[in-house]
Amino acid sequence: MSVEFELLARCPTTGARRGRLHTPHGVVETPCFMPVGTQGTVKTVGSDDIESLGYQLLLSNTYHLSLRPGSNVVSRLGGLHRFMGWKGAILTDSGGFQVMSLAHRRKVSDNGVVFQSHLDGSQVNLTPERSIEIQAELGVDVSMMLDECPPYPCSREDTEAAMRRTHLWAPRNLDARASGQAVFGIVQGGVFEDLRQESVSTITSYPFDGFAIGGVSVGEPTELQYPVVSMTAPLLPDDRPRYLMGVGHPKDILHAVAAGVDLFDCVLPTRMARHHSLYTLGGRVNARNAQWAEHDGPFDPDSVFPATARYPAAYIRHLFIADEPLGQRLATLHNLAFYGRMMSEIREAIERRSWDRLVERYQRA
Amino acid sequence: MSVEFELLARCPTTGARRGRLHTPHGVVETPCFMPVGTQGTVKTVGSDDIESLGYQLLLSNTYHLSLRPGSNVVSRLGGLHRFMGWKGAILTDSGGFQVMSLAHRRKVSDNGVVFQSHLDGSQVNLTPERSIEIQAELGVDVSMMLDECPPYPCSREDTEAAMRRTHLWAPRNLDARASGQAVFGIVQGGVFEDLRQESVSTITSYPFDGFAIGGVSVGEPTELQYPVVSMTAPLLPDDRPRYLMGVGHPKDILHAVAAGVDLFDCVLPTRMARHHSLYTLGGRVNARNAQWAEHDGPFDPDSVFPATARYPAAYIRHLFIADEPLGQRLATLHNLAFYGRMMSEIREAIERRSWDRLVERYQRA
Numbered sequence: 090m091s092v093e094f095e096l097l098a099r100c101p102t103t104g105a106r107r108g109r110l111h112t113p114h115g116v117v118e119t120p121c122f123m124p125v126g127t128q129g130t131v132k133t134v135g136s137d138d139i140e141s142l143g144y145q146l147l148l149s150n151t152y153h154l155s156l157r158p159g160s161n162v163v164s165r166l167g168g169l170h171r172f173m174g175w176k177g178a179i180l181t182d183s184g185g186f187q188v189m190s191l192a193h194r195r196k197v198s199d200n201g202v203v204f205q206s207h208l209d210g211s212q213v214n215l216t217p218e219r220s221i222e223i224q225a226e227l228g229v230d231v232s233m234m235l236d237e238c239p240p241y242p243c244s245r246e247d248t249e250a251a252m253r254r255t256h257l258w259a260p261r262n263l264d265a266r267a268s269g270q271a272v273f274g275i276v277q278g279g280v281f282e283d284l285r286q287e288s289v290s291t292i293t294s295y296p297f298d299g300f301a302i303g304g305v306s307v308g309e310p311t312e313l314q315y316p317v318v319s320m321t322a323p324l325l326p327d328d329r330p331r332y333l334m335g336v337g338h339p340k341d342i343l344h345a346v347a348a349g350v351d352l353f354d355c356v357l358p359t360r361m362a363r364h365h366s367l368y369t370l371g372g373r374v375n376a377r378n379a380q381w382a383e384h385d386g387p388f389d390p391d392s393v394f395p396a397t398a399r400y401p402a403a404y405i406r407h408l409f410i411a412d413e414p415l416g417q418r419l420a421t422l423h424n425l426a427f428y429g430r431m432m433s434e435i436r437e438a439i440e441r442r443s444w445d446r447l448v449e450r451y452q453r454a
Numbered sequence: 455m456s457v458e459f460e461l462l463a464r465c466p467t468t469g470a471r472r473g474r475l476h477t478p479h480g481v482v483e484t485p486c487f488m489p490v491g492t493q494g495t496v497k498t499v500g501s502d503d504i505e506s507l508g509y510q511l512l513l514s515n516t517y518h519l520s521l522r523p524g525s526n527v528v529s530r531l532g533g534l535h536r537f538m539g540w541k542g543a544i545l546t547d548s549g550g551f552q553v554m555s556l557a558h559r560r561k562v563s564d565n566g567v568v569f570q571s572h573l574d575g576s577q578v579n580l581t582p583e584r585s586i587e588i589q590a591e592l593g594v595d596v597s598m599m600l601d602e603c604p605p606y607p608c609s610r611e612d613t614e615a616a617m618r619r620t621h622l623w624a625p626r627n628l629d630a631r632a633s634g635q636a637v638f639g640i641v642q643g644g645v646f647e648d649l650r651q652e653s654v655s656t657i658t659s660y661p662f663d664g665f666a667i668g669g670v671s672v673g674e675p676t677e678l679q680y681p682v683v684s685m686t687a688p689l690l691p692d693d694r695p696r697y698l699m700g701v702g703h704p705k706d707i708l709h710a711v712a713a714g715v716d717l718f719d720c721v722l723p724t725r726m727a728r729h730h731s732l733y734t735l736g737g738r739v740n741a742r743n744a745q746w747a748e749h750d751g752p753f754d755p756d757s758v759f760p761a762t763a764r765y766p767a768a769y770i771r772h773l774f775i776a777d778e779p780l781g782q783r784l785a786t787l788h789n790l791a792f793y794g795r796m797m798s799e800i801r802e803a804i805e806r807r808s809w810d811r812l813v814e815r816y817q818r819a
Contacts, residue, residue, distance in 0.1 A: 128776045129769070135780055136764065158747065158772045166750050166768055174764030382523065385531050399501065399539030403531055404494070407523045411493045414779055415500055 104349035107439040112178040112230040123354040136175040152187035160226040168228030180231035221265040234262035248279035273299040299330040322348040339454040362420035394426035469714035472804040477543040477595040488719040501540040517552035525591035533593030545596035586630040599627035613644035638664040664695040687713040704819040727785035759791035
């Protein structure tokens, strides 16, 4: 039931890697982007849609699913795959990030986090052991270790304290593993180079199945994010998958792939879609803009995808203006198709040694 | 560009007819149910979904589309089919019903209706000529005549006045037709048998391409609706399609088919779906009900459809409880699949002379 990472090719001019993650629910070609299905659903689209778009791995949330419907319920129903009708692989985050951003009255101690559910105010105790246990109950392919993820901006002192706690929790996460459960470690350390180095060296000393760079996307501006990624990614073990959590814009993903990152997740394509913002090779467009009111073609002739090709821009605009739920759905399908194609072209560019051409193609996206 | 009705078979024990409506956008097998796409979209689902569900004809609304995005815009974009990416046939109502139920400060005169748009308060003048012209601009396969549709309950006096005005407008609707534009007439007369008879005789004296029974569903209880349908449908010309507007529940449709009706439209399956009410052969079920919380199978093993078969009842319940938009979509797909199968089984039962068995099968639906 564990996962295995296979390295297929390296980009000759950058640190980009072309790989394959073998999971109990099929092969995941990397570099890979995971759509975010927070509550066991990628908002507005079904598992059949995600499958049709060619995705092989999606992300869901331990925090949300443990509160509703409850990991015990999902477990009794045969696991998250069966529950949401998804045949591909699933990675869950540990809940640490959501506890910090959503839960009320949280108290972090060396033992774990005690917080009030944002749904009904009930008190919940999340420890590394419990987080790993919940993810085992969900039956996912990749579990993430519980870490402490301080929000940006964060002083050096607080960043270091969160990192030390993350290090303290790392072995407890591993010890709690069920047989064959794949768990990824998470490197913290904020924007401080020496802390990141220390965190890499501590976290990678444990036998995790993969390694993530955490605490990067939480409101951090690009000029701080890029150096952290460039510096941290190459320090991670070459033989295991590297995952940059919560990133990001197309240009952020291109940058991180070039630094050697294999896995990504982000709410951007789906959240932007719900706010009528569509990714195209020519840049993001506002689907509600009057310029599309009588536009019979696509928003961008170079960004046309099977799932939405039959609908002219004017129609999608009309759906948003008329507050029709189909608008958010079509925009979501569009943006996920855009990200899916980008990842496929990234993999191709690494194999064909045409990285520079790819970067040029996506320079306005 | 007109439509042609072909009668294929008759039920030996009831008035039910098996037919085929030939339209510029393909053949429509009758009896047929039209999903309602009020604003050029069946709420939460795309034209690709409607197509996959096997529907050949859908209904859209002159009133809504003429206000937003405007029939001139749709016309410049190549018509409603192209606008909404729908390859099948489209019927539009005339706007009369929506003016009475949605518009503000309406004033009906023999000339037409003057009202304020419910969107921006602007004054709109809807006459029979204008309604037919709008529907021609939309480029639909079947246009409906503008009628006056009084809300239930309605006195005999008001019902008769609305009927007389409808009769007055009938020839004006026909005179306004574009070349080849198919227009259906509408019979009024409320719950009054003699008025219905008079209306049938007046409306059918004009060369409409089909005939509708109007003013039936507007809040009318079943015990008043059934006699009107039973009495009126058989009076309509045998060689043209008969359409019962705004109906209805499965049992209402079965009753009306047996009375000789060929076409139906109703918001019930889609609106019920958005209120988590799912049609099954065992009756309607509330998808939010706690009984489904850990139900790994379908809501009803006899009501399983390809579009939603992969999702257990517990998942669909979770989506509604968690306020996820996918819940309304899956419920809509389910209900439209249920109605689609019912219509297909109705057609089969007429052909195979097994009407009674069909009625028994749907007795709890």
